Structure formats: structure tokens, C-alpha cells
Amino acid sequence: MKILVPVKRVVDYNVKVRVKADGTGVETAGVKMSMNPFDEIAVEEAVRLKEKGAATEIVAISMGVAACAETIRTALAMGADRGILVETNVELQPLAVAKLLKAIAAKEEPGLIILGKQAIDDDMSATGQMLAALLGWAQGTFASKVTVDGANLIVTREVDGGLETVQLTLPAIVTTDLRLNEPRYASLPNIMKARKKPIETIKPEDLGVDPTPRLTTLKVAEPPKRLAGVKVKSVAELVDKLRNEAKVI
């Protein structure tokens, strides 16, 4: 079984992003970029399935500016076999990403596609579900456990009340949640090896997809600032303030 893993290049999760003064977006110039953390979990899961013999090949796909090739390299260093870069300077939204992935899936014929549950920049949490719809496949979102069982996939999902387990007919879509695994660090020899792994570069036009965004961002603003309050000296003072000043208890 072949596994596709879409990996997004995003502002690193440790960066405190700043809204641009002109309100057109957030500052990304000179900011550290990394693979979306949920996608690292997706790559790790694919590599583990391959190590267990449940998968034969892992293809990492990233879409966006040319620098997304670095994100693919990271996936290759973790154990993916080859990469596909869909290069464009157009802002890609989940609908476009899902359409591009559908076109790639038609060529690659994977048995499983593992995505992150959410990109930590746009916080959409949509692409995997959309791709599943376009392909007419089953979806196992917010996965904390994945097992291949013959022609089926057993997925345990993190839901609002706890955990839920579903069975999906393969081919299928999985999106990762935080508890699925702990991604490995790429070793130096694997980073070296990754340099020789192939990355194919294509354009949205090659896939017959119009990536024009459907949502126009009119303005990006800073949220209202919360001011730090006071330090209290004791539990008694805290309870007094909550009762008589804030009046919340």
C-alpha cells in the first residue's frame, strides 16, 4: 500500500506572530518556518506503518512557494521515500489543496492519505475532510490510533466526550491528533540520505486545478489585548477579590 502525506510549511509553533501594521496579514518575513506539527505526526505514522510492513511507499507532498521543498526534505529525512512539490505563489486555501491532492491521488492511487487535523497558521481544520469528500472515501479525523486490518482501517478518534473507534473501508483518509505518536528527530545520516531522494516539481495547471482563493481577506487585526491584572499575596486575598471585586463567586 502506498501512503500520501501532505505536509504544510507554516510559521513555527514557537513564534509569537505579529500582525502587519497595514492590516494585510501577519509578518512572515524573516520568521522561522517549520513543518506543521500535525503533519510531522502524519509522516511519523506513515513511517511506522511502513516499518510494520503495512505500507510500501511514502510520498510527501507540499504545496505553495518554492521553499516548501525544505518541508518535503524534512519528511524525506524522517523516512518518506519521495516528494511532490506543487509550486505556486497563489495563496492556497483548503478547497484548492484538496482539489490538487485529488488530482495527485488519481495518478498515484494510494491506499491511504494521512493529513494533519489542522494547520496551525490558518486553523481551518478542513483539508482532510474535503479531500475525503472529493475522492468519495471514508474519513477518520482526529486520530489517536490507527491500525490496518486487511481491507479496512481501524481508527480511534479524539472526540468531544472522549474517544470513538470507527472502521473505514480502504482507501481512506486519516487526519492526525496530538496523541497519535511522538514524531522522531531525523538522524544526521538520514538527513544526508534525504538529499538524494527525488522531489518532482509541478504546477497547479499541470493538475488541471484553478487554485484561486474563494475567501478574500479584507483585514487582519490584532485581538483585543488582555491586560495583566494584580498579584495577590494569599489564598484568602484571592477569594476575597473574586467574591467582592470581580463578583464571580
Place this chain on the structure above:
Amino acid sequence: MTALVLLDHENGAIKQPSRSAVAAAAGLGEVHVLVAGSGVAAAAAAALPGVAKVILADAPAYAHALAEPLAALLIALAPGYTHLLAATTANGKNVMPRVAALLDSQPISDIAAVIDADTFIRPIYAGNALATVKSSDAKKVITVRAASFDPVPATGGAAPIEAAPAVDCPSLSSFVSSELSKSERPELTAARVVISGGRGMQNGENFKLLEPIADKLGAAVGASRAAVDAGFVPNDYQVGQTGKIVAPELYLAIGISGAIQHLAGMKDSKVIVAINKDEEAPIFQVADYGLVADLFVALPELAAELERT
């Protein structure tokens, strides 16, 4: 303009986040709601004020709210609507993007405000920025950040109930089992008070220290990701960017440092209290009342102080 809201329900009641989604939809036009399940009743949905019609889909296929049949149902109903909404819950997030893709529409996830029928405000980058976005799609598919909209009351309305058409859906997935956390406490996303523990709690056993306080305040118990990852509490306790978003009247953060991702889930709370032994902890930058203390000393004191008065 008519909006259809997919409701989350349990034991005949409509979940509070869905009542917030109905409130958001009311800003868009006439509101219809959809109750889907197996052996479900529509009475609670019909009682929601401001709802003009309830559509009831009662069939075995909807028993476990699987995305594939629910999306097929919403697609069958979609021609009658300009807007399709659900709360940003596990269910809403699972189903709505699937619906959007089938309508060739870009979903508008987790809106925090409605500007007009096409324009919405949504948080991005863990709530560190608020984007105003305008959709050019014919049908808008939306999930609603419940913490940003006051829920409509649970009673007061009397909407007519109509049965949904039967919809075929190829069976791609099936329910196997669930393991739901049992608690007598209010739900995190609906509670007036939330008390959350972090890595500083050290283990699951110590979370018991939060209980007498939660009992006294009628609070829900939450946690940071670190506490969940370490196995102190189940996954559904996680508050944050990638967990639950809460905005209670009072939020108490105990042994939580205040990482961006945690703040994203609680910084719209009305009053924030932090107890942390590190006076430099970033949580103090958003806390209205900060207590620099060892939580193992402060929590029993707090329980006693609340008990005393």
C-alpha cells in the same frame, strides 16, 4: 436567505455550542435546524427560540453521527439554503468541510463574528490575529466558535417539525465503539467556571485536589496539553488552540505555564486566575489575579477557604 444549522444533541437535549450556532445563524436570516440520529426526538430543537423549522432525520445510518451519511444528508437539503452551519465541535469539524467540498465551497471555519451574509471574522494563528474574510461562494459552509456567541435559550420556541427525505449513502465507515469520559460536572464548553490543571499537577491522582474546588464552584475541569499527553487526564479535557475553546466567567489555571496554544483556548474568559510557583510564568500576563505559590499548598487552602464562607 435561509440558514440551516446542524445540531449536536445528547439524550434529547441540544448541546450548548449548537445553541450558540443558532444564535450566529440568526444574524443571517431565517433559521432552520437539523436533528439527525436514530430514535431521536425533535422536541428540544423545536423549543429553541428563533427557529422557524426543524428537520428531523431519524434513521439507523445517523446513529453515530458518522461524517459520510451526515454529509450526504446535508447535501440533499442544501438546495433550500444559502448558509449551512454547525458549532465548531468534533462533530461540526468532522462533517461540515466534507459538505463544503461537495458543494464546491470553501468552508469558513470557526467564525467569531458575523459582519454580513458573506463576511465573517475568524481567528487565525492560535487567535493571535483576527481575519475578516469575505466569501465568494454561492453557499456558505460555516462552523461557529461557540464561545463567541451567547447561546439562544433552550426553551421558548415552538417550531414545526418536518421529516427529512430518505438519503442514500454508500457505507464507507462503521462505528465500532466509544470510550466516553464520565463526569457529573458541567461540560467544559458550557461551564460558568472552569478549573484547569497543567504539568505542574505532576500526576493524575493530584487532579483530585481540584475536585473540592470544582464542586464548590460548580466548575468543569480542564487541562493543558502537557497534562493530557502525560496521561493525567483524558484527551477531552484539553483546552487550547487544538483542544476546546472556552470562555467562562471564571477560569482558574493551576500549574499551567501559559503557552500561546493554551492561551488560545481560554483568553476570552471574563476573569482569569493563575496559580503558579514561577512568578515569570507567561500565564500571569493574562491573569486578572495571580498567586505565586506552590499549588500543593494553595489548593487545599483554597478548598478550605471556599468551604469556610
